[in-house]
Amino acid sequence: ILNVEQSPQSLHVQEGDSTNFTCSFPSSNFYALHWYRWETAKSPEALFVMTLNGDEKKKGRISATLNTKEGYSYLYIKGSQPEDSATYLCAPWPGGGADGLTFGKGTHLIIQP
């Protein structure tokens, strides 16, 4: 079982502000990292899959970076909107036929109008 840490656990942000949060994972045991977005009363939906050190992915106002050498990924949201309110999960995969994904506990983001 991988040790996956997400911080902060929760975050209140004013509408229009930009924000970011962190996912930390074991750098010694890494193949890929997933980010999921989970809105209340819905199911988790995939945002990104990242594999390469220094990789950056972007989807609209949301972007993510990956540092596999030090074992962390940042998720950035630019100009937060109320619809960005959700829990953001990261899930590293160590490869080598490992069981599924190990999800972090998530960062719960609340955008205040």
Next chain:
Amino acid sequence: NAGVTQTPKFRVLKTGQSMTLLCAQDMNHEYMYWYRQDPGMGLRLIHYSVGEGTTAKGEVPDGYNVSRLKKQNFLLGLESAAPSQTSVYFCASSHGQGLATQYFGPGTRLLVL
């Protein structure tokens, strides 16, 4: 395409009762997963399957059994429900292992009294 569906949406059980949760996917995915989600614990993998007729244990398999008799269905059984199994159960499927996006069902809320 319905994607991933789960039956039932909500169920109340008494301690010691049994039940089966059904997950169905219409995306022809090889891999299927059962997770449970508890407050403060994130998503934890119960069991998973890498193809029809195969199953494997995840992080928290005790008290559950699974079967994958057909490629499109993945059943999760509770033989003798316990209050500790009160949770929200999510099924997911993917076309491959760790690099592939997992698609989640809407969840089944289970309350064991």
